[in-house]
Amino acid sequence: MLSDIEIAQGSEMLPVEDIAAKIGIQKDDLDMYGKYKAKLSFRKLNELVSRAQNPATRGKLVLVTAMTPTAAGEGKSTVTVALGDGLNRIGKRTAIALREPSLGPCFGVKGGACGGGYAQVVPMEDINLHFTGDIHAITAANNLMAALIDNHIQQGNALGIDPRTISWKRCVDLNDRALRNVVIGLGGRVDGVPRETHFQISVASEIMAIVCLSKTLSELKERVSRITIAQTYDKKNVTFGQLGCTGAVAALLKDAIRPNMVQTLEHNPAFVHGGPFANIAHGCNSINATLSALASADYVVTEAGFAADLGAEKFMDIKCRMNGIAPDAAVIVVTARAVKMHGGVAKTDLGTENVEAITRGFSNVRCHIENLAKFGVPAVIAVNRFVSDTEAELNEIKRLAQEAGADAVLCEGWGKGGAGAESLAEKVVGLCAGESRFKPLYPLEMSLKEKIETLAKELYRAERVEFDSKALNKLKQFTESGYGNLPICMAKTQNSISHDKALLGAPSGYTFPVRDVQLYSGAGFVVAFAGDIMDMPGLPKAPSALNIDVDDEGRITGLF
Numbered sequence: 001m002l003s004d005i006e007i008a009q010g011s012e013m014l015p016v017e018d019i020a021a022k023i024g025i026q027k028d029d030l031d032m033y034g035k036y037k038a039k040l041s042f043r044k045l046n047e048l049v050s051r052a053q054n055p056a057t058r059g060k061l062v063l064v065t066a067m068t069p070t071a072a073g074e075g076k077s078t079v080t081v082a083l084g085d086g087l088n089r090i091g092k093r094t095a096i097a098l099r100e101p102s103l104g105p106c107f108g109v110k111g112g113a114c115g116g117g118y119a120q121v122v123p124m125e126d127i128n129l130h131f132t133g134d135i136h137a138i139t140a141a142n143n144l145m146a147a148l149i150d151n152h153i154q155q156g157n158a159l160g161i162d163p164r165t166i167s168w169k170r171c172v173d174l175n176d177r178a179l180r181n182v183v184i185g186l187g188g189r190v191d192g193v194p195r196e197t198h199f200q201i202s203v204a205s206e207i208m209a210i211v212c213l214s215k216t217l218s219e220l221k222e223r224v225s226r227i228t229i230a231q232t233y234d235k236k237n238v239t240f241g242q243l244g245c246t247g248a249v250a251a252l253l254k255d256a257i258r259p260n261m262v263q264t265l266e267h268n269p270a271f272v273h274g275g276p277f278a279n280i281a282h283g284c285n286s287i288n289a290t291l292s293a294l295a296s297a298d299y300v301v302t303e304a305g306f307a308a309d310l311g312a313e314k315f316m317d318i319k320c321r322m323n324g325i326a327p328d329a330a331v332i333v334v335t336a337r338a339v340k341m342h343g344g345v346a347k348t349d350l351g352t353e354n355v356e357a358i359t360r361g362f363s364n365v366r367c368h369i370e371n372l373a374k375f376g377v378p379a380v381i382a383v384n385r386f387v388s389d390t391e392a393e394l395n396e397i398k399r400l401a402q403e404a405g406a407d408a409v410l411c412e413g414w415g416k417g418g419a420g421a422e423s424l425a426e427k428v429v430g431l432c433a434g435e436s437r438f439k440p441l442y443p444l445e446m447s448l449k450e451k452i453e454t455l456a457k458e459l460y461r462a463e464r465v466e467f468d469s470k471a472l473n474k475l476k477q478f479t480e481s482g483y484g485n486l487p488i489c490m491a492k493t494q495n496s497i498s499h500d501k502a503l504l505g506a507p508s509g510y511t512f513p514v515r516d517v518q519l520y521s522g523a524g525f526v527v528a529f530a531g532d533i534m535d536m537p538g539l540p541k542a543p544s545a546l547n548i549d550v551d552d553e554g555r556i557t558g559l560f
Contacts, residue, residue: 004116004560008124011265019263023095023296030261033132036123039258040292049215052291053324059093059294060432063327063377064303065312067365068504069494071347072337075116075384075414076303079333079421082119082413083382083428084301085266086421092429094268095297096121099285099305100135100260100275101128102203104175104537107545112560113275117414119421121262121270125556135173135275137256138211139202141249146170146197148245149229150185153193161238163195165231167518168240169535173202177538200535204280207249209523211256212274212286213322220257221250227522228481237481239521259289266418269297278305279494280535282314282525287323294325299432306494308332308368309459316375317440318487318525326438329431330372330379331424334365334408336389336397342505353390362400363506367497369404371459376437380427381408444485448475451488452514452528460497462512471517471528478519478526489520492530499531 002010016038017027029044040048052058064080077098084096098121101113112128114121121127130136146168153161172179179199185192202208206227214220225241232238240246259273271293274286283305284290293300304311312330320326336358337350343361345354365381372379381401383394394410401408409427412420442454449467456462467475478484495501499512516529529535539545547558 004120005124005557007117008114008120008122008265009555011122013122013263014267016261016263019267019269020261023093023269025261025296036262037126037132038261039132039255040261042258045258045288045292046216048292048295049288052295057295059298059300060328061290061294061325062299062301062329062331062428062432063312063315064301064331064333065308065368065372066306066333067338067368068307068309068342068497070338070341072335072341072350074333074335074338076333077113078115078117078119078414079331079382079384079411080301080303081115081121081264081270082411082418082421083331083424084270085119085264085268085418086413086425087299087301087428088266088268089418089422090425090429092299092425093297094299094301095271095293096264096268097271097285097289097293097300097302099303100131100272102135102201102275102277103129103173104201104203106559107548108175108537108543109540116560118265118417119413120265121272122265123262125559127262127272128559131272132255132260134256134260134273135202137252138205138207139171139173141252142171142202142205142207144249144252145229145240148243150192152243159238159242160232160234161230162233163193166195166197166229168227168229169198169200171200171202171205175201175537175539177536180534180536198536201277201537203275203277204535206520206523207253208274208276209282209520211253212276212282212284213319213523214257215288215291217250217254217257220253221246223522223524224249228519257288259286259292278311278314280491280533282318282489283311284315284319287319290325291323307497308371309497310490310492310494312372313441313455313459314489316377316438317442318489320438321440321487322524326436327377328436329428330377331382331428332365332368332372332379332406333382333384334397335384335386336393337386339365339397351388353393355392355396358393358396359400361505362397364497364504365401366404367461367506369406373405374441374458376439378431378434379406380424380431381406382411382424383408384414385410385412444487448479448484448486448488448526452490455488455490456512460512461506461508462498463509464511466511466513468513468515471514474517478517483519483521483526487525489525489527490530491527491533491535493533
């Protein structure tokens with residue numbers, strides 16, 4: 001059996017301008033990055049974004065989400081690509097919109113974000129590694145801000161910044177646990193002011209969120225200028241705009257704000273742009289990529305990170321709310337293997353038929369069906385089929401899905417590409433024909449504390465929320481500073497509906513602990529940290545980097 005990278009490397013790609021032409025984007029509308037990658041020109045980007053503002057001139061939006069992930073893998077990106085190809089196969093002009101992969105998971109444990117098997121976006125090695133340099137630009141912009149803040153203090157501190165209150169972190173797009181907590185400014189008087197600070201992974205940076213939520217460079221500069229970076233000695237907030245360097249940061253991001261275009265293995269258009277994680281950030285690709293796709297295709301298939309309690313919730317409560325868009329339908333990716341793990345089966349025993357475990361573990365899927373219904377979004381279950389699945393297990397999933405109010409459709413995109421997703425595509429088209437009843441989970445007028453409690457109780461099934469005193473004090477400060485109407489971006493484990501990765505299935509009746517909160521005033525939300533979640537991941541004992549190599553001809557191996 002060929003690996004994902006072997007399948008991708010054996011494919012024949014078309015010039016990216018031929019792919020773009022399928023949805024009315026001409027070569028002159030593109031800035032080329034070689035033969036197979038391109039960015040939209042600013043002129044074309046502005047045209048498409050403007051067109052997408054009108055609901056009458058934009059396509060149907062399909063959100064792909066999933067059940068709570070397990071070590072068995074669910075294949076959400078694979079289903080997203082397969083569905084896009086499947087829709088094109090049944091005559092629907094379709095584009096997909098994905099996030100860019102982070103280098104952290106590529107060399108760590110999770111893997112890339114290009115799909116798998118015969119449902120991939122290519123060139124997958126480029127996309128999974130440096131791509132067009134967007135994440136590098138975001139890293140540089142983030143760290144330029146950090147350097148400018150420390151330099152301001154070193155050069156006289158005219159704003160009276162209290163170094164102990166600086167909240168702006170440096171970042172790097174790798175899993176490096178040793179950088180979570182560091183001391184800088186050691187040495188002599190010319191080496192800066194010593195203080196404790198922190199690193200986060202680049203995809204959790206507020207700059208990443210701002211790039212993904214900004215439509216224009218003017219909007220990006222306005223958002224960067226209002227980032228809260230610290231407080232003065234008399235406890236007044238300091239924003240980055242007060243340093244007078246917003247233009248320099250925007251200059252580093254002038255290309256990073258423009259969506260990238262690539263193709264699927266079946267030569268269909270794919271926008272791949274922006275890469276925030278969904279467990280520690282808002283988990284959605286850029287609004288520019290989504291709007292560009294909506295303006296140029298009849299159907300757009302996008303995905304949000306991890307399960308419906310994370311990426312899908314943030315997609316709707318943050319991204320959709322901010323931009324006046326809404327999904328017409330949702331797809332919940334499910335595998336029999338993952339359902340069995342939530343039903344108590346060890347990973348080593350997943351190859352053995354166990355219908356009883358399917359019945360137990362489906363409680364997790366049922367939670368996500370119920371959660372999506374709270375947003376008024378119609379959903380279908382996509383059962384990503386593995387060769388070890390038995391008919392009895394698949395039939396039990398279909399039965400339980402119908403009981404929960406959703407149809408379950410087999411998807412065989414990994415082995416068959418778009419042909420394995422045609423039935424799913426037909427079902428999605430039917431869902432999109434219905435009337436949208438989308439609504440956010442909570443009103444912005446609700447207090448920050450109440451919003452967190454709503455998420456914990458309504459989506460995560462907690463009985464109560466326990467706030468650390470530090471978190472409560474910060475929420476009070478944020479509200480007094482005029483940020484009480486912002487939405488919440490929850491940072492919690494992706495491996496459970498709860499805050500505790502050990503609680504599988506559908507936990508309920510527990511206490512949900514919120515240990516800290518952070519203001520992202522530029523991006524426009526408040527991040528709440530639950531349990532032991534970190535915004536700088538660590539590497540596992542046997543990282544994926546052990547398997548990756550490159551030969552003298554530049555051919556990469558071991559990358560999935």
